[in-house]
Amino acid sequence: MVLFVSDMHFGRGARSAERKKEAALIECLKAHAADIDHLYLLGDVFDGYIEYRHLVPKGFVRFQGLLARWTDRGIPVTYLLGNHDPWHQDHFSKELGVTLIPDALETTHLGHRLYLAHGDGLAADPPRSWLRALLRHPVPVGLYRSLLPADVGLGLARWVSRRLHDRDEEDPTTPARLRAQAYRLLRQKAVDGVILGHGHVPALDRGPEGGYLNTGTWYERQTFARLDGEGLHLQRWNGARAQDIESVPL
Numbered sequence: 001m002v003l004f005v006s007d008m009h010f011g012r013g014a015r016s017a018e019r020k021k022e023a024a025l026i027e028c029l030k031a032h033a034a035d036i037d038h039l040y041l042l043g044d045v046f047d048g049y050i051e052y053r054h055l056v057p058k059g060f061v062r063f064q065g066l067l068a069r070w071t072d073r074g075i076p077v078t079y080l081l082g083n084h085d086p087w088h089q090d091h092f093s094k095e096l097g098v099t100l101i102p103d104a105l106e107t108t109h110l111g112h113r114l115y116l117a118h119g120d121g122l123a124a125d126p127p128r129s130w131l132r133a134l135l136r137h138p139v140p141v142g143l144y145r146s147l148l149p150a151d152v153g154l155g156l157a158r159w160v161s162r163r164l165h166d167r168d169e170e171d172p173t174t175p176a177r178l179r180a181q182a183y184r185l186l187r188q189k190a191v192d193g194v195i196l197g198h199g200h201v202p203a204l205d206r207g208p209e210g211g212y213l214n215t216g217t218w219y220e221r222q223t224f225a226r227l228d229g230e231g232l233h234l235q236r237w238n239g240a241r242a243q244d245i246e247s248v249p250l
Contacts, residue, residue, distance in 0.1 A: 006042035006197025007217040043082025043118030048158030050087040071097030083120035119198030182212040
């Protein structure tokens with residue numbers, strides 16, 4: 001069984017609300033621990049994250065501890081960076097054993113070829129594409145880390161993240177653009193399924209070329225996805241167990 005979750009946006013709200021959101025995700029993952037073969041974090045795990053050479057942002061160590069325990073047990077965890085958290089260095093890879101993917105990934109599980117991405121690059125119009133490339137380029141990011149003290153740099157990164165990126169996520173056309181791009185990828189890449197985040201609206205459907213799934217948001221709806229021998233499943237955590245929303249075969 002493979003799990004996919006995205007858009008936790010840890011750090012977005014008040015501390016008490018964030019702790020509850022983190023605890024719910026940990027309980028959900030623990031409920032699947034006996035059967036899981038791979039966990040994918042499809043971006044925007046954090047709501048503004050910038051890592052420095054010797055410093056990482058505080059918080060959410062319980063979630064990070066679970067990831068470390070799972071990778072120590074040999075359960076692979078792969079983290080595809082989103083538009084709110086692209087500024088990782090090596091803390092997750094060296095300390096937690098998590099594989100970091102800066103953009104998209106094509107992989108195979110249970111005999112099915114999958115295309116995975118956060119989705120911001122697929123939904124972006126030309127101005128946002130230019131901004132996305134700038135914010136991920138090593139030269140401006142390196143200068144940013146070097147010229148600003150860490151507290152100022154992290155605070156500014158979180159402020160800019162909310163001001164610049166939330167407009168795209170609140171755009172009502174984003175889910176439709178993501179679906180259209182997913183079906184283009186199904187045709188062009190001959191994959192069996194495309195799994196994305198970013199749109200903040202959970203979705204699962206199957207066309208003639210394959211299946212499209214959007215995980216929705218953990219921070220709002222606590223939705224996530226599962227792949228098993230029967231196909232793709234869109235699910236919601238209700239605080240005690242996972243409830244099926246919709247399923248499609250692959």
